[in-house]
Amino acid sequence: MTTTEAVHEDAPSDPDSGGVGGSFAFAAVKPLAGLVVPVCAVAAALAVGSVMLLALGTNPLRGYAALIDGAFGGWDALADTSIKAMPLLLVGVGICIAFRAGVINIGGEGQIIAGAILSTSLALTIPDTPRIILVPLVLIAGAVGGGIWGTIPGALKAYAGVSEILATIMMNIIAAQFLSFLLQDLLIEEGAIKIQQTERVDANSHLPLLPGGTRLHLGVLIAILVAVLGYLLLFRTSLGMRLRSVGHNPHASKYAGMAVNRSIVQAMAFSGACAGVAGAILVFGSESHRLIGEGGASAFTQSAGFNGIVAALFGALHPLWTIPASFFFGGMLTGGIQLQQELQVPAALIVALNGVVVIFVVGSLKLRTRVNRWVERHEGAPVQPHKDVVDGGVMSGVE
């Protein structure tokens, strides 16, 4: 499981905290490794993107200006970016929890859908409930739906030894097919034209818009709140300490008397719940206010189940750092649209550009580990002999 290990090396460790496992938030990631490497990775990706833009006969500077303007230029742009960032952030926080507990959750897509299905069904069943009750209720339903969808592969891993990677991918497929089935039959909107979508959910279940006249709605704040809760869970609670301990070293955790299997299931439940909330918000915070299956499941999820993983890795698996990371990727999505419109480049370019950024970001993780180590070494802690010899000795021989 070398990938997770590499990822864990990034785990922020903080010199100034007075307690266990995390001083407040941003002191947690080493500044050099935490910021310089990802920024360089993005810069390198944009450099490669410039070549693509040049090849299309356009001016990369103009292109990126459009991208930045589209993503961050003005309140509307920022609101749209935040809305795009919301599912990435929620899934990303779930990924932080799962990965830190040593469970590779690739099932964000399925968990989003499960959360959306359960919350939508609930809202359609009890339409005339007061808003103050219904809004929290649908969000909880989303968490429950996603949580169940995460718990199943978690339990399969913990008690039957089934690879969670395979199980979560399969659960994605099941969720997508189940959604498609529901929208052709049970939940389909009544009417002459059969469109794969549910009825519009009752107005009492709509997430309220935030003041300011943008499209920004409560869901974005909820995502940020979940990130803070995720941080508190992981670094301030005894449960979080157990999850992280199991993720880092299941052997020592078992020796210490921790319930390793239960921790795996719990981590997946929390992880799924976060994604499930995203599913609910995608329905109740959308402008159409319904669950739409037209264009396939990934059109509904915006592939956030996968992209959220990248956001979390970009955020060093720290829930709070995942906030700016998600915001960045949200900006790529909204800014990409403006880039496309202004320069008249094909839509595929935006997809490609996103892909390049992801490759560079993921590719820089190992580098970040090394920089972290380097910083550590130069901070004077006597590094254990075999650790960096693995990096410098045998490995350099192999490479």
Next chain:
Amino acid sequence: MEPDPAAPMLEMRGITKRFPGVVANDGVDLSVLPGQVHTLLGENGAGKSTLMKILYGLYQPDEGSIELRGEPVTITSPSDAIERGIGMIHQHFMLVPTLTVAENVALGLGGRHGLSDMNPVKERLADVSDRYGLRVDPDAYIWQLAVGERQRAEILKALYRDASLLVLDEPTAVLTPPEVDELFATLRQLTDDGRGLVFISHKLHEVMELSDEITVLRHGKVSGRTRPSEASRESLAEMMVGRAVELTRTVDQQTAGAPQLRVSELDVIGDRGNLAVKSLDLEVCSGEIVGVAGVSGNGQRELAEAMFGLRPIERGHVQIGDERTSAPTPRQVRSMGLAYVPEERMRDGAVADFTVAENLMLVDYNTPTYSAGGFLKRQRIADRCRELVGNYRVKTPDIDTPTRNLSGGNIQKVVIAREFSSDATAFVVAQPTRGVDIGAAEYIHERLLEQRANGAAILLISEDLDEVMQLSDRIIVLLEGEVMGELTRDEFDVNTIGLLMSGVTSASPA
């Protein structure tokens, strides 16, 4: 090999390496003559590793110079060091378990053949192997090899690359006494050949036996230079620690109390499906240390794991105080009052990526003392951890330092602090000082005896016979999962125990 025996093959002069807050090496000189074993002695954190990392190109010195065979050099990387004829035998072997010995040797050599044509490699390997009596099957996979064989493979790898200067980092830590003898014979052959050796060890009698020159480091500085003929174990220990050290410990007689830890008719299945522990009975009273001696792999590990609920018990039961169980779990036995210092501290004892504080809290983190309403009581935890770090003399910059940055001895102190500070009444302590320097080992022994004085029942499992004989009130000798014999303190004798370990009892004719 360079023929001039008087000119040093390695000359490190005035090496200084600073890390923020620490001077790891402070004007260290080290000179190694061809054909000599130069021992580098020092406690963990004294700067031995830093010095060797500088030699191996992993660090650059802030000040000072390195000369190899009279020629000033700058060593930029491990591959650069290897090219310059420096070989490093790490304590933790750098071998790929799923490859064969020959393939491991060929790794990193580059060349057009890669791993496709192993025949030339094997031929040359056979030559080197014959020459130094390093018997290893070149086609054997590393995972199939015993520890001693792996070490031979590691040495072969260095010799294959024509290392004329070999650094051996605590090579005997993992070996049995006969294997140590064999290793020393090989090392002697290497020096006879004109190679230079840097030997890093904590074991003073080995240092006295093998060394030509000894350089002692303390707090990054050279605290003494001597030869075995001019030194004694006591004087070496004093140079290392900076004060007189009791090497032979007198343990006060103490009357043991009531039986506290008991194992009855225990059967445990080993990893290979064999019966690793056979119908074993033992009893440890409060205020008593019972040592378990035996050659590694005779059921010690399985016994400890079964007692602690990490390995199923086939038959029999474990009793702690008045409570007994035949299907223990770690959590259950901990609540019954058993604590455990595991053999593999990095795997089982501590979470390397956790901070020192988190590791100290690994067991108690969710007790009402340290958490309320699910939240950790950070202030109380910090206070407690500072107290423990102080009480157990853990050398760490801070309680929030990642544990992996600590030396082996200090990580062990963290584990010991955690386990000994619990309110357990019985302890299973496995290999408590393996790979730990003298100062820390001495300290750990003190703590064990302190627990004994406080009435704890301690089962001490150790392959270090000196340690077992020094600390135990009784010794049981294990062979193939069975008790071969039991001796009380007045019966302790190396020969008797050695014979029992190899299966010779007074009843059976030798």
